[in-house]
Amino acid sequence: MRTLDWDAATASLKMIDQRRLPEKLEIVALTTPAQVAEAIRNMTVRGAPAIGAAAAFGLALAAQSSPAGDAGALLLDLEAAARSLGASRPTAVNLAWALGRVLDRMRSYSGPVDEMRAAVLAEACRIADEDVAINKRMGDHGAALLADGDTIIHHCNTGALAVVDWGTALGVIRTAHAQGKRLHVLVDETRPRLQGARLTAWELEQYGIPYEIISDDMAGHFLQTGQVQKVLFGGDRVAANGDVANKIGTYMLALAAHDSLIPVYAVVPTSTVDLALAHGGLIPIEQRDPQEVLDIQLHGERVVPEGARARNPAFDVTPARLLNAIVTENGIVYPPFEVNLPKNVHAG
Ligand code: MRU
Numbered sequence: 001m002r003t004l005d006w007d008a009a010t011a012s013l014k015m016i017d018q019r020r021l022p023e024k025l026e027i028v029a030l031t032t033p034a035q036v037a038e039a040i041r042n043m044t045v046r047g048a049p050a051i052g053a054a055a056a057f058g059l060a061l062a063a064q065s066s067p068a069g070d071a072g073a074l075l076l077d078l079e080a081a082a083r084s085l086g087a088s089r090p091t092a093v094n095l096a097w098a099l100g101r102v103l104d105r106m107r108s109y110s111g112p113v114d115e116m117r118a119a120v121l122a123e124a125c126r127i128a129d130e131d132v133a134i135n136k137r138m139g140d141h142g143a144a145l146l147a148d149g150d151t152i153i154h155h156c157n158t159g160a161l162a163v164v165d166w167g168t169a170l171g172v173i174r175t176a177h178a179q180g181k182r183l184h185v186l187v188d189e190t191r192p193r194l195q196g197a198r199l200t201a202w203e204l205e206q207y208g209i210p211y212e213i214i215s216d217d218m219a220g221h222f223l224q225t226g227q228v229q230k231v232l233f234g235g236d237r238v239a240a241n242g243d244v245a246n247k248i249g250t251y252m253l254a255l256a257a258h259d260s261l262i263p264v265y266a267v268v269p270t271s272t273v274d275l276a277l278a279h280g281g282l283i284p285i286e287q288r289d290p291q292e293v294l295d296i297q298l299h300g301e302r303v304v305p306e307g308a309r310a311r312n313p314a315f316d317v318t319p320a321r322l323l324n325a326i327v328t329e330n331g332i333v334y335p336p337f338e339v340n341l342p343k344n345v346h347a348g
Contacts, residue, residue: 001016001027002128002132002160002164002165003015003016003045003047003050003160003161003162003163003164003165004016004045004050004053004054004057004128004164005128005164006057006060006121006124006125006128007029010029010031011031011064012029012030012031012061013029013030013031013036013054013057013058013060013061014027014028014029014030015027015028015030015039015044015045015054016045016161017044018043018044018045018046018161018199019042019043019044021161021198021199021202022198022199022201022202028044030061031061032061032065033058033059033061033062033065033081033084033085034084035061036054036055036057036058036061036085037058037084037085037087037088038088039054040054040055040085040088040089040095041088041089043193046157046161046162046195047157047158047161047162047163047234048092048093048094048095048162048234048235048236048237048268048272049094049131049135049162049163049164049168049269049271049272050161050162050163050164051088051089051092051094051095052092052094052095052097052098052127052131052271053098053124053127053128053131053163053164055082055085055086055088055095055098055099056098056099056101056102056123056124056127056128057121057124057128058081058085059078059081059082059085059099059102059103059120059124060120060121060124062077062078062080062081062120063077063078063116063117063120063121064117064121066078066117068113069113070113071106071109071110071111071113071116073113074106074113074116074117075103075106075107075109078102078103078106078120079103082099082102082103085099086099089286090284090285090286091236091237091245091283091284091285091286091314091315092236092237092272093236093237093271093272093273093274094236094269094271094272097271098127098271101123101127102120102123102124102127105119105123106119106120106123128164129164131163131164131165131269132163132164132165132166134269134271134329135163135164135165135166135167135168135171135269135329136166136171136175137329137330138168138171138172138267138268138269138327138328138329139166139167139171139172139174139175139176140175141172141327141328141329141331141332142169142171142172142175142176142232142265142267142327142332143172143175143176143179143181144332145172145230145263145265145325145327145332146172146173146176146181146183146230147181147229148180148181148182149181149182149183149229150181150183150184150229150230151183151184151185151186151222151227151228151229151230152173152183152184152185152186152228152229152230152231152232153185153186153188153214153219153222153223153228153230153231153232153253153257154169154170154173154185154186154187154188154196154200154231154232154233155188155190155196155216155231155232155233155246155247155249155250155253156188156190156195156196156200156233156234156246156247156249156250157170157190157195157196157198157199157200157203158170158171158200158232158233158234158267159171159174159199159200159203160203161199161203162199162234167203168234168235168267168268168269169232169233169234169265169266169267170200170203170232171267172232172265172267172327173185173209173232174207174209177207177209183209183210184210184211184212185200185204185209185210185211185212186211186212186213186214186219186222186228187200187201187204187211187212187213187214188214188215188216188219188249188253189213189214189215189216190216190247190249191215191216191249191293192292192293192295192296192312193292195247196213197213201213216249216252216253219252219253219256220252220256223256223257223259223260223262224256224259224260226260228257228260228262229262229263230262230263230264230265231253231254231257231262231263231264231265232265232267233246233247233250233253233265233266233267234246234266234267234268234272235266235267235268235272236272236315237272237273237274237277237283238266238268238272238273238274238326238341239274239277239278239279239280239282239283240273240274240275240276240277240278240279240338240341240342241278241279241280241320241337241338241341242320242323242326242333242335242337242338242341243279243280243281243283243317243318243319243320244266244268244280244317244318244320244323244326245280245283245285245315245316245317245318246266246315246316246318247314247315247316248313248314248315248316249316250315250316250318251316251317251318251319251322252316254318254322254323255322257322258322263324263325264318264322264323264324265323265324265325265326265327266318266323266325266326266327267326267327267328268326268327268328269328269329270328270329270330270344270345270348273328273341273345275341275342275345280317280318280319280320281317283315283317285313285314285315285316285317286313286314286315287311287312287313287314288312288313288314289312290309290310290311290312291310292312293310293311293312294308294310320335320337320338323335323337326341326344328344328345329348330344330345330347330348331344331347
């Protein structure tokens, strides 16, 4: 099944509850935009393209429950829902992108209000369907960068669970694997939420792609000792100059890879590129509950002392100079990114 999908029979948004994996594959059904905003905030659904598509379906739920009697009133209700959905997580620009796309279509709508309700849902479904096709195209472009026999370090989860289906960086690995290339993935566990250890490993088990989990602090060692040929990750927001905000730890990984002359590739749909931001220093970085860092247990025992405090920035920014290329659905972008990235985005 897709990570999230509209269920016409119950008029609800169904999604895999990613907090329960890998122990349990549980599907939840959401019926209000407030539930969707909360699911994004608490990471029931996560990954930049997935939360964008979820937010679009959140607007479909808002349209469904709105009592508005005409298009103008419905638009006001949609705008209010978009404000609360858009505030659920700040870093991934896909959220604002998807909400903006639906609202823009509806602003130019003039017709019966019930048809407008259906049009909101149709646009959300289009965003979801296009996401799958875009991931497959990124997979085709990116697979050319991987060679038979490569060992790849991969950060966070960028697979089917981070999108509607297939994946961004992990989608590239899946495509290359399907082409018959023998690959081995070193999966960064990705502290503190363990998206690598819990989600990427769960996906790779199903795809039959060989992998081993490493703790994040082991990456430098594997890179320095020549045991890795490529580093791949996704992105939550890419600035116009190619700086990439992605899951915390990406910057250190890219730095170590750069120092060891190992190629670093970011794989992002153009909906993750924010050409309005000149550089990565302008990207808002989400600060999450420090408890996520403190909740470490060993044999069921709490590890940190009572009263310990923590910090928990959820993302960091990898400067464009550390990247060898950025893969989008429109092809492979090489430096200088400030020239070639806008061209690639507009090529779509
Ligand atoms: O906090 P998360 O799990 O939503 O962070 C996700 C990532 O950082 C991914 O690498 C990113 O969204 C790109 S994957 C499509």
